Amino acid sequence: MGNRAWDALVIGASAFDIKVKAAEWPEAGGPVHGHIRLSVGGVGRNIAENLARLELDVALFSAISADAFGDHLLAVTANAGVDVSQVLRTGEFRPGSYLAFLNDSGEPRWTIDDMGIMYLLSPSYIVDRRSWFRDARAVVMDANLSPLAIQAVVTLCRRYGVPLCVDPTTTLLAERVTPHLAHIWLLTPNAAEAEVLCGRPVRHADEALEAARELVARGVRTVVITLGEEGAVYATAEEYGRVPAVDVEVVDQTGVGDALTAATVFGLLNDFPVDEAVRLGVSAAALTLTCAETVRSDLSLDSLYDRLL
Numbered sequence: 001m002g003n004r005a006w007d008a009l010v011i012g013a014s015a016f017d018i019k020v021k022a023a024e025w026p027e028a029g030g031p032v033h034g035h036i037r038l039s040v041g042g043v044g045r046n047i048a049e050n051l052a053r054l055e056l057d058v059a060l061f062s063a064i065s066a067d068a069f070g071d072h073l074l075a076v077t078a079n080a081g082v083d084v085s086q087v088l089r090t091g092e093f094r095p096g097s098y099l100a101f102l103n104d105s106g107e108p109r110w111t112i113d114d115m116g117i118m119y120l121l122s123p124s125y126i127v128d129r130r131s132w133f134r135d136a137r138a139v140v141m142d143a144n145l146s147p148l149a150i151q152a153v154v155t156l157c158r159r160y161g162v163p164l165c166v167d168p169t170t171t172l173l174a175e176r177v178t179p180h181l182a183h184i185w186l187l188t189p190n191a192a193e194a195e196v197l198c199g200r201p202v203r204h205a206d207e208a209l210e211a212a213r214e215l216v217a218r219g220v221r222t223v224v225i226t227l228g229e230e231g232a233v234y235a236t237a238e239e240y241g242r243v244p245a246v247d248v249e250v251v252d253q254t255g256v257g258d259a260l261t262a263a264t265v266f267g268l269l270n271d272f273p274v275d276e277a278v279r280l281g282v283s284a285a286a287l288t289l290t291c292a293e294t295v296r297s298d299l300s301l302d303s304l305y306d307r308l309l
Helices: 043-053 068-079 116-120 123-128 147-160 178-183 191-198 205-217 256-269 274-289 301-308
Strands: 008-011 015-022 034-041 058-061 063-065 088-090 097-102 108-114 139-142 164-167 222-226 232-235 240-243
Touching (some): 015 068, 034 068, 043 058, 043 068, 043 139, 043 256, 088 116, 139 147, 147 178, 164 256, 178 191, 205 222, 205 232, 205 240, 222 256
Parallel strands (some): 015 097, 063 088
Antiparallel strands (some): 015 034, 097 108, 222 232, 232 240
């Protein structure tokens, strides 16, 4: 299996998303009415599912719990078309989990994550599966991996000449990416993560463009910085620009960046110009904004192109 020529090898977190939207915010621990929704999530897993739904051949390296939660997570991911044969299962860790309290706009007001299980994606786990890297067209990694595991991924991508896409994941994890900027093919931070990566404020599109160009100067081949309602900016050594957001009715913003990363990777792997690849990403983000699931189960190439047109 490791010798198969995968379109994308995705390495990162698998988790359950617990999303809470309250009618009002509680005071002093008092109860309030609201909605609680469970979704299959995890940045790496989300990207893998989106890529598979866009008809790419995708394998996932991740870790999940050996219980009913893990069974469900694995089944949903496999049914989307992702190869999950190398996903580790263990009874020693809690399931990866992400808790988000959403405001009326579907934006996380504050979040908690429990990703201790990602300890299992060790450098030895990565190196033992090095044959999977050899023929991959691209590797996509989130920053939930430990610094040493990230180093192992970067080393194998360099050894085999495989393009590496990195999602910095959170502001707390983005610093793990900084030592490897010169070896990244595609980097997809949001504004807050971009601030961590380049050490300058990113408060609007003009500052985001400056940050993207600085990250390119540090060695990243293509940078896409997501800006929510302002869309996204991008930069390479040859060009830079901005893609406006698509006007949609927002239901839930969870997983939107993962959809953008996946569709942009799809575009670049299919030789789209960078600006068109980013437009595909923004289109996928808009589609994801309009549903309550972290990944749209009906995402397809047709729906992506229809939204783009």
